[in-house]
Amino acid sequence: MAIRPRIYTPEALELHTTVDLEAQASTHLVKVLRLKEGAELRLFNGNGNEYLARITVAGKKNAQVEINEILSQDSKVSFPMHLGQVVSKGDRMDFTIQKATELGITDITPLWSERCDVRLKGERLEKKMEHWKKVAISACEQSGRNHIPTIHPAMTYHEWASSVESDTKLVLHTRDQKNLADIQAPKSVALLVGPEGGITDEEVELCIQQGFTGLTLGPRILRTETAALAALSLFQYLWGDF
Numbered sequence: 536m537a538i539r540p541r542i543y544t545p546e547a548l549e550l551h552t553t554v555d556l557e558a559q560a561s562t563h564l565v566k567v568l569r570l571k572e573g574a575e576l577r578l579f580n581g582n583g584n585e586y587l588a589r590i591t592v593a594g595k596k597n598a599q600v601e602i603n604e605i606l607s608q609d610s611k612v613s614f615p616m617h618l619g620q621v622v623s624k625g626d627r628m629d630f631t632i633q634k635a636t637e638l639g640i641t642d643i644t645p646l647w648s649e650r651c652d653v654r655l656k657g658e659r660l661e662k663k664m665e666h667w668k669k670v671a672i673s674a675c676e677q678s679g680r681n682h683i684p685t686i687h688p689a690m691t692y693h694e695w696a697s698s699v700e701s702d703t704k705l706v707l708h709t710r711d712q713k714n715l716a717d718i719q720a721p722k723s724v725a726l727l728v729g730p731e732g733g734i735t736d737e738e739v740e741l742c743i744q745q746g747f748t749g750l751t752l753g754p755r756i757l758r759t760e761t762a763a764l765a766a767l768s769l770f771q772y773l774w775g776d777f
Contacts, residue, residue, distance in 0.1 A: 543578075616642070621728065645667070702723045703718060
């Protein structure tokens with residue numbers, strides 16, 4: 536049996552209805568994947584369900600599909616995780632968002648801090664935010680997730696630390712001696728990860744004042760993308776669905 540491609544669409548999806556796909560999804564199906572009328576695919580729109588669909592019109596910019604079956608239902612997130620990630624250079628932020636999505640992250644907030652070397656404003660920031668959302672969607676398509684993580688507006692680490700709501704709030708820092716074995720299993724977790732140069736002692740202290748607990752992942756200094764993914768993997772192993 537041919538592998539059915541898995542595609543995201545923002546359109547409302549209901550059983551036994553016909554849906555006109557948006558231009559981006561239509562182009563991907565017809566021009567990139569070269570699917571024809573009658574071909575089957577899997578669709579999801581982030582509401583928790585995955586559907587079996589069949590192409591009825593294979594237009595390059597206006598493909599149409601018929602929704603025939605619910606393949607899976609996943610209405611509940613098993614363990615909410617919110618990553619506050621100070622924006623990193625190059626493609627490291629893309630990598631972090633992609634892999635965090637594969638690991639089951641529910642929320643991601645890009646952050647600015649004192650040692651952050653990336654500065655984005657206005658139209659450049661808007662374009663980057665849209666790009667990051669597409670990275671998360673693509674990771675959901677690949678990993679089989681039916682829920683798309685929320686990419687929140689970028690803000691300073693101070694704004695995020697003082698406003699984020701989670702059962703347990705953690706900040707990674709090499710000076711701290713507390714590890715995950717010391718933390719009682721929470722219902723949800725927020726994690727702050729600094730930039731390449733780390734976060735300052737003053738920034739850590741401010742987080743502590745906002746109810747965060749300092750956390751170490753061992754004696755080695757990890758790259759920012761490694762630190763985030765190592766921590767999220769451990770969260771899922773200890774408290775989530777691994």
